[in-house]
Amino acid sequence: MPTPLLEVKGLKKYFPVTGGIFSRKVGEVKAVNDVSFEVYEGEVLGIVGESGCGKSTTGKALLRLIEPTEGEVIFNGENITKLDREAMRLKRRDMQIIFQDPYASLNPRHKVEKILSEPLLIHGIGDKEERKRKVREILEIVGLPGEHASRYPHQFSGGQRQRIGIARALIVNPKLIVCDEPVSALDVSIQSQILNLMEDLQGQFGLTYLFIAHDLSVVKHISHRIGVMYLGKMAELAPNEDLYSNPLHPYTKSLLSAVPNPDPDLKTDRVILEGDVPSPSNPPSGCAFHTRCPECMDICKEVDPEFKEFSDNHFVACHLFNDK
Amino acid sequence: MKKPVLEINHLKTHFFTDRGEIPAVDDVSVKIYEGEVLGIVGESGCGKSVTSLSVMGLVPDPPGKIVGGEILFRQQEGGQERSENLVTVKKKRLRQIRGNQIAMIFQEPMTSLDPLFTIGYQIIEAVKKHKKVTKKEARQIAIDKLILVGIPRAEEIVDEYPHQLSGGMRQRVMIAIAMSCDPEVLIADEPTTALDVTIQAQILDLMKKLNKENGTAIMMITHDLGVVAEMCDRVAVMYAGKVVEEGDVRTILKDPKHPYTQGLIRSLPKMNKREERLYSIPGNVPKPGSIKIGCRFAPRCSEAFNRCYEENPDLLELRDGHTCRCFLYEKEGDLVNADALAGS
Amino acid sequence: MESVTPVKKQPMPGPENQEPHLTETESISPWKEAFWQLRKNKLALVGLFIIIFFIMIAIFAPFLTSYSYQTLNAADRLQGPSAQYWFGTDDLGRDIFTRIVYGARISLMVGFFAVTGALIFGSFLGILAGYFGRWVDMLISRIFDIMLAFPSILLAIAIVAILGPSLQNALIAIAIINVPIFGRLVRSKVISIRQEEYIMAAKAQGMKNGRILFHHVLPNSLAPIIVQATLGFGTAILEAAALGFLGLGAQPPTPEWGRMLSDSRQYIQSAPWTVLFPGLSIMLVVLGFNMIGDGLRDALDPKMKN
Amino acid sequence: ACGGNNEPADADTNNNDAGTNNTSDKTNNEADESSGENSEGDYSLAEDQTLIFARGGDSVSLDYASVTDGESSRVTEQIYESLLKFDEDSFEIGPGLAEEWEVFDDGLRFVFQLREGVTFHDGTDFNAEAVKINFERWADPDHEYHFADEGYTYSVYGTQFGGFKGDDGHVIEEINVLGEHEIEFVLNESLGAFLQNMGMSYFSITSPAAFEEHGSAINENPVGTGPFKFVSWSKDDSIVLEKNEDYWQEGYPKLDGVIFQVIPDNSARLTALRSGEIDIMDGLNPDDVEQIESDPGLAIFERETNNIGYLGFNLDKEPFDNADLRRALNHAIDKETLITVLYAGLAEPAKNIIPPSYMGYNDSIDPYAYDPDLARELLDEAGFGDGLEFDLWTMPVARPYMPDPERAAEVMQANLADVGVTANIVSMEWATYLERTEQGEHDIFMLGWSGTNGDPDYFFGNLLHSDAIPGGNRSFYGNDEVDSLLNQAKNSVDEDERAELYREVQEIVHEDAPMIPLVHSIPVLAGSERVKNYVPHLSTSEPLTNVELAE
Amino acid sequence: MISYTIRRLLMLIPVLIGMSLITFSIIHLIPGNPAQTILGEQATPQAIEQLEEQLGLNQPYFVQYGNYMMGLLQGDLGTSLRTKASISSEIWPYLAATIELTIFAMVFAVIVGVNAGIISAWKQNSLFDYTSMLIALIGVSMPIFWLGLLEQWIFAQNLGWLPAFGRGNPRDPVETVTNFYLLDSIINGRPDQLWTSFKHLILPGVALGTIPMAIIARMTRSSMLEVLRSDYIRTVEAKGSHTLSVVYRHGFKNAVIPVLTVVGLQTGTLLGGAILTETIFSWPGVGRYVYEAIGNRDYPVIQSGIIVIATIFVFINLIVDLLYTYIDPRIKY
Numbered sequence A: 001m002p003t004p005l006l007e008v009k010g011l012k013k014y015f016p017v018t019g020g021i022f023s024r025k026v027g028e029v030k031a032v033n034d035v036s037f038e039v040y041e042g043e044v045l046g047i048v049g050e051s052g053c054g055k056s057t058t059g060k061a062l063l064r065l066i067e068p069t070e071g072e073v074i075f076n077g078e079n080i081t082k083l084d085r086e087a088m089r090l091k092r093r094d095m096q097i098i099f100q101d102p103y104a105s106l107n108p109r110h111k112v113e114k115i116l117s118e119p120l121l122i123h124g125i126g127d128k129e130e131r132k133r134k135v136r137e138i139l140e141i142v143g144l145p146g147e148h149a150s151r152y153p154h155q156f157s158g159g160q161r162q163r164i165g166i167a168r169a170l171i172v173n174p175k176l177i178v179c180d181e182p183v184s185a186l187d188v189s190i191q192s193q194i195l196n197l198m199e200d201l202q203g204q205f206g207l208t209y210l211f212i213a214h215d216l217s218v219v220k221h222i223s224h225r226i227g228v229m230y231l232g233k234m235a236e237l238a239p240n241e242d243l244y245s246n247p248l249h250p251y252t253k254s255l256l257s258a259v260p261n262p263d264p265d266l267k268t269d270r271v272i273l274e275g276d277v278p279s280p281s282n283p284p285s286g287c288a289f290h291t292r293c294p295e296c297m298d299i300c301k302e303v304d305p306e307f308k309e310f311s312d313n314h315f316v317a318c319h320l321f322n323d324k
Numbered sequence B: 001m002k003k004p005v006l007e008i009n010h011l012k013t014h015f016f017t018d019r020g021e022i023p024a025v026d027d028v029s030v031k032i033y034e035g036e037v038l039g040i041v042g043e044s045g046c047g048k049s050v051t052s053l054s055v056m057g058l059v060p061d062p063p064g065k066i067v068g069g070e071i072l073f074r075q076q077e078g079g080q081e082r083s084e085n086l087v088t089v090k091k092k093r094l095r096q097i098r099g100n101q102i103a104m105i106f107q108e109p110m111t112s113l114d115p116l117f118t119i120g121y122q123i124i125e126a127v128k129k130h131k132k133v134t135k136k137e138a139r140q141i142a143i144d145k146l147i148l149v150g151i152p153r154a155e156e157i158v159d160e161y162p163h164q165l166s167g168g169m170r171q172r173v174m175i176a177i178a179m180s181c182d183p184e185v186l187i188a189d190e191p192t193t194a195l196d197v198t199i200q201a202q203i204l205d206l207m208k209k210l211n212k213e214n215g216t217a218i219m220m221i222t223h224d225l226g227v228v229a230e231m232c233d234r235v236a237v238m239y240a241g242k243v244v245e246e247g248d249v250r251t252i253l254k255d256p257k258h259p260y261t262q263g264l265i266r267s268l269p270k271m272n273k274r275e276e277r278l279y280s281i282p283g284n285v286p287k288p289g290s291i292k293i294g295c296r297f298a299p300r301c302s303e304a305f306n307r308c309y310e311e312n313p314d315l316l317e318l319r320d321g322h323t324c325r326c327f328l329y330e331k332e333g334d335l336v337n338a339d340a341l342a343g344s
Numbered sequence C: 001m002e003s004v005t006p007v008k009k010q011p012m013p014g015p016e017n018q019e020p021h022l023t024e025t026e027s028i029s030p031w032k033e034a035f036w037q038l039r040k041n042k043l044a045l046v047g048l049f050i051i052i053f054f055i056m057i058a059i060f061a062p063f064l065t066s067y068s069y070q071t072l073n074a075a076d077r078l079q080g081p082s083a084q085y086w087f088g089t090d091d092l093g094r095d096i097f098t099r100i101v102y103g104a105r106i107s108l109m110v111g112f113f114a115v116t117g118a119l120i121f122g123s124f125l126g127i128l129a130g131y132f133g134r135w136v137d138m139l140i141s142r143i144f145d146i147m148l149a150f151p152s153i154l155l156a157i158a159i160v161a162i163l164g165p166s167l168q169n170a171l172i173a174i175a176i177i178n179v180p181i182f183g184r185l186v187r188s189k190v191i192s193i194r195q196e197e198y199i200m201a202a203k204a205q206g207m208k209n210g211r212i213l214f215h216h217v218l219p220n221s222l223a224p225i226i227v228q229a230t231l232g233f234g235t236a237i238l239e240a241a242a243l244g245f246l247g248l249g250a251q252p253p254t255p256e257w258g259r260m261l262s263d264s265r266q267y268i269q270s271a272p273w274t275v276l277f278p279g280l281s282i283m284l285v286v287l288g289f290n291m292i293g294d295g296l297r298d299a300l301d302p303k304m305k306n
Numbered sequence D: 001a002c003g004g005n006n007e008p009a010d011a012d013t014n015n016n017d018a019g020t021n022n023t024s025d026k027t028n029n030e031a032d033e034s035s036g037e038n039s040e041g042d043y044s045l046a047e048d049q050t051l052i053f054a055r056g057g058d059s060v061s062l063d064y065a066s067v068t069d070g071e072s073s074r075v076t077e078q079i080y081e082s083l084l085k086f087d088e089d090s091f092e093i094g095p096g097l098a099e100e101w102e103v104f105d106d107g108l109r110f111v112f113q114l115r116e117g118v119t120f121h122d123g124t125d126f127n128a129e130a131v132k133i134n135f136e137r138w139a140d141p142d143h144e145y146h147f148a149d150e151g152y153t154y155s156v157y158g159t160q161f162g163g164f165k166g167d168d169g170h171v172i173e174e175i176n177v178l179g180e181h182e183i184e185f186v187l188n189e190s191l192g193a194f195l196q197n198m199g200m201s202y203f204s205i206t207s208p209a210a211f212e213e214h215g216s217a218i219n220e221n222p223v224g225t226g227p228f229k230f231v232s233w234s235k236d237d238s239i240v241l242e243k244n245e246d247y248w249q250e251g252y253p254k255l256d257g258v259i260f261q262v263i264p265d266n267s268a269r270l271t272a273l274r275s276g277e278i279d280i281m282d283g284l285n286p287d288d289v290e291q292i293e294s295d296p297g298l299a300i301f302e303r304e305t306n307n308i309g310y311l312g313f314n315l316d317k318e319p320f321d322n323a324d325l326r327r328a329l330n331h332a333i334d335k336e337t338l339i340t341v342l343y344a345g346l347a348e349p350a351k352n353i354i355p356p357s358y359m360g361y362n363d364s365i366d367p368y369a370y371d372p373d374l375a376r377e378l379l380d381e382a383g384f385g386d387g388l389e390f391d392l393w394t395m396p397v398a399r400p401y402m403p404d405p406e407r408a409a410e411v412m413q414a415n416l417a418d419v420g421v422t423a424n425i426v427s428m429e430w431a432t433y434l435e436r437t438e439q440g441e442h443d444i445f446m447l448g449w450s451g452t453n454g455d456p457d458y459f460f461g462n463l464l465h466s467d468a469i470p471g472g473n474r475s476f477y478g479n480d481e482v483d484s485l486l487n488q489a490k491n492s493v494d495e496d497e498r499a500e501l502y503r504e505v506q507e508i509v510h511e512d513a514p515m516i517p518l519v520h521s522i523p524v525l526a527g528s529e530r531v532k533n534y535v536p537h538l539s540t541s542e543p544l545t546n547v548e549l550a551e
Numbered sequence E: 001m002i003s004y005t006i007r008r009l010l011m012l013i014p015v016l017i018g019m020s021l022i023t024f025s026i027i028h029l030i031p032g033n034p035a036q037t038i039l040g041e042q043a044t045p046q047a048i049e050q051l052e053e054q055l056g057l058n059q060p061y062f063v064q065y066g067n068y069m070m071g072l073l074q075g076d077l078g079t080s081l082r083t084k085a086s087i088s089s090e091i092w093p094y095l096a097a098t099i100e101l102t103i104f105a106m107v108f109a110v111i112v113g114v115n116a117g118i119i120s121a122w123k124q125n126s127l128f129d130y131t132s133m134l135i136a137l138i139g140v141s142m143p144i145f146w147l148g149l150l151e152q153w154i155f156a157q158n159l160g161w162l163p164a165f166g167r168g169n170p171r172d173p174v175e176t177v178t179n180f181y182l183l184d185s186i187i188n189g190r191p192d193q194l195w196t197s198f199k200h201l202i203l204p205g206v207a208l209g210t211i212p213m214a215i216i217a218r219m220t221r222s223s224m225l226e227v228l229r230s231d232y233i234r235t236v237e238a239k240g241s242h243t244l245s246v247v248y249r250h251g252f253k254n255a256v257i258p259v260l261t262v263v264g265l266q267t268g269t270l271l272g273g274a275i276l277t278e279t280i281f282s283w284p285g286v287g288r289y290v291y292e293a294i295g296n297r298d299y300p301v302i303q304s305g306i307i308v309i310a311t312i313f314v315f316i317n318l319i320v321d322l323l324y325t326y327i328d329p330r331i332k333y
Ligand SMILES: Nc1ncnc2c1ncn2[C@@H]1O[C@H](COP(=O)(O)OP(=O)(O)OP(=O)(O)O)[C@@H](O)[C@H]1O
Pocket: A015, A016, A029, A030, A031, A032, A049, A050, A051, A052, A053, A054, A055, A056, A057, A058, A214, A280
């Protein structure tokens, strides 16, 4: 296996919960609680999990858009958590992000032209003419007519805006793009357009994606390997086919079975979980999943299972597989 | 054969905004039969919610107005069948039906409960409106309904406030409110869209149970074909304010006729097989009213021909109960004009 | 299969989410969009008309009247409205119409300078507080709290007392009491816009903080500030009139409307027009600004309330 | 002094009878015809004999000697009395709490025989000891009833008697109690105005027992010997007084009670008068006089003038050290217009700084006539033909001599503009105004002066004597000749001599023109026709002993 | 919640200290001298000097400030330089007058404003909506002193329906117990005086209440519009509930918080900002008290007056905040 492009070790992000008028810290939201994984060059690593499990926080923390509380992020052999502000700022050329909400992530007062050329300007790429040319080019690449550069975001539909978001991430030629649920706000027919576009671009520019989604079928479609998160922790991480054909973690199993399938012939038996996801500000002791786990054992209530490689390239954090 | 409880004929609901008239629902006809689950699918903005709100008489007015068609609500009353047009019925009568015989649940469980009143109050409010019961009885009904929708600690939860519950629980409460008067028809507008898959599974399960056990007819609005496959007996597919195809669930999912339905199903990433490239429908979803003549889908349709841009196709009955709005099938001999049938 | 989490998607898309209704190549800035919106607002147009009317009056004052606003005419004291004196005369025999026409200059100027002053200082402090946060925010916010807990009219009176009564000083006092209003607004806008996703996007591109502040945060906070400034015009004019009424504003013979009111209030019985017209003028100008402000708010910033 | 002229013995009875008669005559003459038909006893009394007197501001304190505002003395006049008493319509003094008095040693020793059988409102007896305590408390900052620690000062005492105990100029050497009802004042220097001072309301007598009881709260718990007793005071609203049943003047007061009501707004006050909610109002807007005169239910009460409003130059500042300029500007001000516009005719144009009724008033002075052409000519001669610009300082508050100073400034500004002089009106707060004019920061300023004891020295000494710099002499006028004439007049006890000296002073001052005397205003009050026997006194306040309300 | 209240009260201390410091600095920056104003234009410089010394005005500022604060800590607001009266006892009648007027004005403003706002929102774009919002717009644009003058002119002077000044009939003064005349008349068992006092409140109350009324109406309307558009209102309607229940019970309860905030802020503003109304209607209120004190440079009165007003202001906001928790179960302190 090649060396990883991105290595995340023990990443943690705790948000302080403040209360009272003196804004004292009264607790913590453990949004990301000790997550480790690697992303290889040219790979798409999918991350799935239910709402609030810390997917976005992971993505943003590893880009240092949110300062991580703890842990290391090694990008291209360099520990970027140690970089100073200016160095980090320059590093951003190589690491970009696409956001979930195509409405909120574009500055409504800037023309597309400005939105797209700003990253070039910041990183001192090209002169005015060249930047203009590049903007048109990238617009064509993401499937929008070049003239649209003179429009404002509100003049586009959701799918078109997401294309602009992609173009913005792409224009500085990054190595890694964190895609934070780039298609979940889109209609089905538009979603497939964007997924195709993203796949095409990956091949064309040799990109590496960290693809965050909560839609298992989307992740399955696009990723090489998939990580499943639950309450700020990685529950399972495995190659695509492996995960779907042989899920280990009880959570993964129930997640997979809960997805309604549009094929009426494929009615499977459901594992319907009881209860709700606990709050990350007050996670259960031991294994975070034990409150809902159909196979819960005594040890699960006390000991947090380790995230270990169970079989080749298949990691899982569950006591059921700990003995091995 | 089962009888329709709710029959929507040529419904037209338009919005009169300062940017012009928007035909959000443009000539929609669907029927819901006793005890069945009818799915309505379609992409964002195609008029699903407005259709359901029209039934409830809750279209925000201004700017919205039902400008045409009828909504017939049929019920047995002492052996007699009685049918009322909800479009023309008196406001007061509508309020009697609403919440009692036709109930509705909404997409956003987080915002659909009044944050300032207890769960119990909000259920009791519905009960007391329609039934002559004492305070104590009403409270008991509330608790019973909470138990019915599978809420643990129902006795305590009645006195709690919505913010103390999770999204899934709130959606259960919404269902409890809707079910509080044992309605004949339950309209569910994307009841699980905002929920996580594991919670969605719980809610869908619950709704199926209610449908089976109470015989409540459900109009299930969704844009998730997976949910449709799970839940529905029949499906209507909407596109830009019009129903483009309708039929029983297997037919629509397995053998769709309309190019839009076909494209929609093909563009879904599949769980069971991994394809290299997804099919995608080119172009954008049009807003209602932006295409005035011709088939609304024509600009995105791979099989469109000249006529599609010039004439509005009618809804045609292809086979028993399977209708489709497309010129491609007009040549087939045994077609019946479904539009002509509806409302007759 | 899929299920969507529509984070910000409204269940009922309002008109603002409508598909662009324009030709393919046209580019419409949010400002233009707002302007269109404003043009449809009849009340705002009326307001605009009123203000333009008063501005014209102020500019062309000397051409509108043949009288002087300060020359006395003891013979024609307290004359009622007539063809000769449209709005009558005051107790010194001066034409009230003339004084009101010239007074428009004063009121508009007061509004303009007071708002500008308050805007500049308020924005500066608000940006400091909102952008640097921590103790800077704490300090500035507490100062704002204190200033807002003061009864503002008393504060203004005290400030004028220090500086001495004059139009200029009344202006300064009004600007000062309005500083915390703008300051708080700017602060809260800066804070809320900093949390927008496009700001994070800008950061993700490697943008420097300064650029983020000036190219992204500030332009996007502008709309509510403009709205507040417009409404602030009205408030400032009212406050100036109140100070004038207490004799703490413009000094005679300057035809300041509030001052005209207080000078003639004792004639309300015998010569009601001396009280009626200056008051009406104040009300109209302020009404004009409020109408525009309301319209602007609807057009620029539908979510901002009050 | 003029006290010696009086025959104390029969003045007592005379005072009442004549006073009553005079009053009704006067009122009737001055009011319009409708009330002219009335003669004494021609009316029947109203059942409710409570009079409501409305005014623009509240009293500051009911400890009369510690404050100088007219609103305070208006009330304390009812509660307290001084040893001597002014005539109802002049500054002539007559017996008050003292029935008789004698002057010895060329005005260095005064002996007063006090009235017997007078009791304070608290029931204690009025006697010589009480008088002594009152005077000593004012004079001695260390006196236990001086309340210096609570911030009390008795500035009028200091002004009228040359300072306080221990000061160089303090004239009262000692006060001796000669008997229960006999008291002696020994002065170390003669003081022309001593007896006049004794009539001032500032030197009324408070019950010593009340000092004992209320301490420094005496200002809110007045206990005197006057016709009315204090009942209650709600600040900025009303002060309620009731009849003193044990008043020493048999059959008086006529009223059952008096309420002093504060109504700051002029027009509201007038409305209240019209609707009968109040009986008398002060601070009438001159423009309303005509209206009131035509209203049969209402009457106007004129107070004789006792003040001067003037426009002063700062002689310390260029170019106002130029007497030619000052004289020129004197011709530029149109006093007549001023009087019509601002006083509705209720004022006399001034040519001297003392009111015309005063002793020593020099009527032979030829006033600077209003003549813009002449003024322009003189200005040209003085070298200001090309114009002149200065700040015209204007006070921000209405004073008795100037009901609307800012309006007046506007009028004068216009007058000055006529002769090519630009005057910029400068206004500032009252406190600031007084301080800064005293320090001489002004060019030209507007101010005035009101008499208190009817003595001309109070005007001349304060406004024109160089000793009053800094102080009342805000023109910074200093003329040695004038100074010495004034000194002579002040210490003389011969009235004719004094009058002659003052006449001389006025001639010099007229020539030097340190100020432009504007007007002597005639303050007017309005009242209901029902109010009988009300005679406003020059000193801005008067006891309402004789007043009664008709049906 | 108790601990929240306590913490809020503790927070008051720095605000009050800041406020007293600012006030103190401001009033000492004001040129002019209390001794001068007390003694008037006819005073001699010696007398002024002497008085200054007696009043302690020649001490350094910080000493004066320290003395004042020491007194304040002991609950003593000081003594008026001018009237020599203890401010602690003198200020109450003024305050009571203002509070009574303010409450009356706010009750008027709230009743009219809230209902106008609710109905306007409910019947959006109706004639009622247009007219009441136009009136509200005019209301916020009106100089209140002008409104006061017109009211007085029309209703008191010309029509004579209502009294033009003061709090009661001077011939029949209310015997004060609490200094709230309405309350005192009841305590004294005097319905006639109750009626008189009420009549006296009407004109100044309406003048003072107009701006808050207009603001409240506008606020209520916009807040209601937002609420009426919300999902949970749709839920209530889907239950078939009656419109009144929808609009008032669910709608208004949800819309009330911003309205309450405005009510709190406006009440605070009126308390200290009623100077003009108080002057026009001869209302012996605290605004005028402080205003006159500024003119007279009566330092302790200015200082104490502002501190008392500001404290009340802060307290009102605290009460409003506590009311939130009562209305909205989501808010917890
Ligand atoms: N700025 C913040 N301050 C405090 N808590 C936060 C913050 N951002 C996120 N959280 C909390 O951290 C947890 C994880 O949030 P995150 O946005 O990473 O979830 P997610 O997996 O991306 O969910 P979704 O699918 O809804 O996007 C949540 O419980 C959230 O409430």
